[in-house]
Amino acid sequence: MNFKIITLLAILFCLTACEKEGYNYDKYLNGREITYTGTVSNLKANPGNQRVQLTWNPSSDPTIVKYVIRYNSQRDSIVVNANGETTAQTVKAYIPGLGEYVQEFTLYTYDAAGNKSIGQTITAVRVYGPIYSSTLRNRPSSGAGFDNSGNVLINFTAALDTVNTTTRLTYKNTAGAITNVLLHPDSLKVALPGWKDGENVLIQSAYVPVRNSVDTFWVSYSDTLKGKDIFYSARVAGSFTCTGTLERQPNPVEAVNENKDISYQGNNIFKTILPVFNNSGLTLYLRVNDDNSVTIMPNSGSEASVAITADGPCSFDPVAKKFLVNFTYTNTSNLFRRGSIVYTRNL
Template identity: 45%
Template sequence: MRYLLVCVLLLVACSKKPTDYREFLNGTELVYPGKVSNAQALPGDGRLQLIWQPSPDQSIVKYNVYWNNGTDSMTINSTTHNTSDTVRCTIAGLAEYVYTFIVYSYDAQGNRSVATEINNARVYGTVYKATLHNRLPEADPYLINDDNTVTLRFVTPDTINITTALKYTNQRGEVATVWVSPLEDSLKLTDYKFGTPIVYQSSYIPVRGALDTFYTSRYDTFPSILRLVQCDKSLFQEHDLWGDMGIYQSDTRVSKLWDGSVGPQDYPNIYHSDGNGSLPRALSFDMGKVYNQLSVIEETGRGCCNNPDQFEVWGIDDLTDAVPELNSDDAGWKAVMQSKGWTLLKEVARSDNGNAAVKANLMDNPPPVRYIRIRVTHCANGSNNYVNLSEITFWNKE
């Protein structure tokens, strides 16, 4: 009896036909159009672009793209079945986020392919932009060349830098724009107008192949580029102040210090003080205009003797109530000068006989200066009364 039951069951099972599944498909066949290949996402600014290679299936008429769990979609008509072509789908208006996209191929009957997923598709925006910074200049940011051109120096960019744009004023007074690539660490400006600002802005892409270029939020200002320009001696004037040294004779005046002589001079082509006092002794003069970045002094002594080897350089821009009635050899002279608004720009100490021209850098970031006082505290030959000088020259940064 058991054997008979098994045979009946086998007979019933074998009687099903291969096409019986059609009753579940309403008598139709299940068709899958060819799926796309090599799908990927190119990130952008508030948008992205999906790209893929089409299937060679000639029945495909469109592609549907879905994201946000299928709540958003886009349709792209099929125009090619050549697998060497690229289909592109740009989706805009996206929030900064990481998305997953699903791509289906469709034929004219509405049959769709197996899904193609594109994961980790990133969209960039304000959060990414906030991390961007302009490329930094080197610690020694520029070099002024002998031909008055300027070489700007930059550090190596630390991310995928595309370029850095610089805007500057040229010698014709026009605003010019130049670019430095990430592979370059310097840029030469051949027509830069000294003393004018240079601003710069860098651009980046988050990854290779990104759809958009991102710019920093603002331009930064390059460190000021100032060159040394000799102060105009034609504007210099004698301007003796209370307590200054007298002159030895009428043709050894303070004005000898800016007569343009080069190298140590001989008497009487020098400044020669009288002997009516003892060191420290001071002399003063007016440079004829205000200088905002007085930076270097060059002092040249006499060919033989009485040359200062230790002296102070003082400066101020306005003499109103600024001149102390105090001899320069008074112990309190320095403090009173400072209380009157004078700035000690430099204390110069030479180790030679004081004859040759010697340059010295003045203080960094000086205040505006028009009037100069030189206070000699020691002479190389030990003279305690006479002071001799051939020339004094100043340079201003501009």
């Protein structure tokens, strides 16, 4: 009997408590219902340069008059007015002036009476800026050649960064006009129509941090491809006919007539083979100086234990594309040779 009485009292207490609690809840509503406006769909964030673009499809709720986007831990906000867009349209909003760190954004819709929707939040949105930009480097070139039309081709290594968008090459053409050409990230070479021989070429690459970035970041500086390097690599290096004389004491002077290739090594240095009776083991390194005189480099012939030195003036003719090489060489057995060779580029 006592158990039944205790149970009944407990039930009555709970009913009283619930009624009181419900009354308190109603008091906070001020006698009215809470109204929520509709939420948007497909809310997305596209990062950029110290800014972010948010996009969304509007709600079908016709009472919405504005959107409020809160960020910076809800301390800052922007307002975007609704203009009766349909659910098939896309609304875009930019949030500028952001620091280069991870942000989150919460979007609310509002009606004219101030009622708002439940917040929709996008988290972990990375913002890019000077720190990211400082890591970017221009795409490196890898020499030059020419196409069938005689235009200079600048070769490049493959783009390692998958978000390289383009590389711009700036140069002066034969008419003296500044010209720009663009290199696609998937291409390994680009032609420079009308490039003026000897003119420097500026190289500057552009990137996006992610595919949906709203901003493109250009490398903050340009790399310079020296005009002489282009000229030597594209216009000079190639196949040459070698003519001249060779003295092998005590034998009489003999004529030389051979074909040799000359490759460009950079830094005004060319590499070839000394044309001495079709040998293939006497490497000759030639440096073209600013006055077009030529220096035989000390490492010439070293792979065959031969010392090759100048024996008279050596020079380069940039118009005719000819090298004049006067030389002597000796080896460890004191074998002596003296020659005068003209390398003439084959057309």
